[in-house]
Amino acid sequence: MLVSSKELLLTAKQKHFAIPSANFVDEISAKAHIEVAEEMNLPLILSFAQVHSKYQSLEEAANIGKYYANKAKVPVVLHLDHGEDFDFIKRAIDLGFTSVMIDASNETLDENIRITKEVVDYAHAHAHDVCVEAEIGHVGTGVSVDALSEAKSVYTSVEEAIKLTQETNLDSLAVSIGTAHGSYKGTPVINFERLKELSEALDVPLVLHGGSSSGDENLSRCAKEGIAKINIYTDFILNAYKNLQENEAKDYFAVKTLLKDGIKDILRRYYKVFSTQNI
DSSP: OBOOSHHHHHHHHHHTOOEEEEEOSSHHHHHHHHHHHHHHTOOEEEEEEGGGGGTSOHHHHHHHHHHHHHHOSSOEEEEEEEEOSHHHHHHHHHHTOSEEEEOOTTSOHHHHHHHHHHHHHHHHHSTTOOEEEEEESBOOBSBOSSOOOOOOOBOOOHHHHHHHHHHHOOSEEEEOSSOOBSBOSSOOOOOHHHHHHHHHHOSSOEEEOOOTTSOHHHHHHHHHTTEEEEEEOHHHHHHHHHHHHHSOOOSHHHHHHHHHHHHHHHHHHHHHHTTOOOO
């Protein structure tokens, strides 16, 4: 069933587990994520990033996401990940996304507040009361399969996070505590002290971007200590291709199955790492 993220993330925050935000780039990846969520009887945040509109249009993503979410036997949020501008985010809301992210983390704090508030005002006035995620600090890039950004990570300031949250009425906040988009050479060092400070200072659920290859122990601890939503993308794509390389595909349909199975194995693992619970 297609749902809002509001109650899911609040429950995850209260019960100390995280829900995976699984990015999809086509019908194969969307179906893989939904099938695992149903198999494990767990909620899912099905995410589509604006940068991936080069692979499928926003309209295609909305139709695929809504189709599979509405058919699902578990709660599924259709989320726009890393929305870069108001017009694109507005289109996503109008097309039926139930959650959107505005990423103005590279802007000044005042400009981040202004842009985020504009999105929140539109989303909350929408008939479906769409939830809004914003970002403070900045999650940079490791070895990225998409080259999303070359910017370095900037830790989230507790004071700025409080100000952004209070002045925009956002629903969840992405914070930077040591992860990066893409893959890593080695395992990142997570600032758990900063996570503790943010979790204690803020009532809204916290989000962690750059979950791929961050280390199962790190992510499990993040889920237990204040992160309610963890974004995964790169690990899905890499494992799908790895599974294809390691197994013989006799035809087109076998290729699709191998790709899907590679994605499914990763999501099963992360559901366990995040200690995700049925809601």
